[in-house]
Amino acid sequence: MLDPVIRTDRLTRYFNRRAVVRDLSLGVPRGQVTALLGLNGAGKTTTIRIIMGLLRPTRGRCEVLGQNSSGLSPEARMRIGYMVEGHYLYPGMRVSECAKFQRAGYSRWNDAQFDQIVSHFGISQSTHVAHLSRGQRAGVCLALVLAPDPELLVLDDPALGLDPVSRRALNETLVEFAADGQRTVLLSSHLLDDVERIADRVMLMIDGRLQVDTTLDDFRDRVTGYVLEADVVDPDRVAAIPGLIEARRLGCRLHLTVADADEETSAAVERLQGSSVESIDLPFTDSVLAWLSRSRQQQSFLGRKRTGEHA
Template identity: 50%
Template structure:
């Protein structure tokens, strides 16, 4: 059995002019994994994906897919990869059926049953003009064309952006269908972290173009803890406790988020003598925003308006 990673990124660095987009990024994605690729806008996710697929050159370092250098992917290797970028481009003058026939001409391994199952799931008729489709229907058509070649690696770059909840759920269901077989792998970026939390096995977090986390979703959530301290009077400023990521003060509460909190962390919070300390379970979105957001104390941004 081949246990080599499907994706290997080795000290990848990319500059546009003097601007550094990706910095010394290393990552391995094993077969059969759904990998969430996370980061704020401009943090290098799309650039990394484009280099990985051979659409752009790295400044330094390199990437490999199925053991082959991304800058020289063979047609046979490309046929094993499905790519669905944001925007869902289609040729508007073609019908749904013609789009499928056109795409099939590039792939020797084409499963028409999958194509028809996906377009049916998205309620598409073969004679519909692609240019007249809604955003969700267009996404469904692009997904059908991406899945019908039965790719071993599916790369999705924010494919659910702008879709309604029904279309997003259909997209997720289709992703899970792809990975029913153990050799199917998905790398996907998304700003919809509830979707990532629902389907991802592992996540990689980019911040400032560098890899800040590479772990399971559960491990990432567990490494961050949120506490709400309630006071009978105005709460004190947040103390300088190791691991503190952010704090938020209101008239009677002090909310604090920590990375890798310990029993000593909770002991230091108790020394503030709050009336109550309430640990709060964090979602992946809460944890991600705290982890990559601005450090320090925050206040409600509309608070000053209340006094005008």
């Protein structure tokens, strides 16, 4: 990958005896918006905290802006905008005081940028933080991380709990921030529609492991759906379909989601039904859901774990 801004190599983190992040090797390329997806507990926040140097990995390496993330220099830190999950602010401050407080830690600070974002979220500078709505707090947090004009933006679930108007303001701000193609964004999210709009790349974590790391277009191209008219199917034969991500029964039909389908895949699918089957293009959201559902289905007969997982 050309010039990754964040690079991890076999990153692993245990909490007590539980591995929360396992063997994570990823690269976040410069100038792109990368979305980190996964269910709650998949390891997204832990990964982000390691990237930001707030948590040491048990094993493995993590580099950000060319430096080891557990020893980031203050200069490197100033080039990174980091927004923690939850939109926390000191409740006793006015919005303008938040800015004054934050700017003390940065050599660069763009007042106009701060003002513009805050007003985009419909907030007055003199308001006390305690009186802001969740969406407005998100706006202030975003303005605080963008005012130092960072070249790397790391956002941990920035859309969590936002109303639709604040969500749109957030998306607009991010699109604008990334539009010059020089600045890099890594954000975690559960909002697949927003990700489809604003992201270049998608990374998908399941149980601490990275299952998908590619462009949105490539992800779409490589995930295929089949709908079978089959009443009774042998679960072992379903599980044996090459590249199977998920199998779901809807009424008398069987919906299959498959990665990297080739002739062997369609042959296996057709043997199941006993006649020819056409593949269908899946919406981005459905493809992601299929991957995420798989991790919840490992008990069920259709979701049994396959060897030789798609990487």
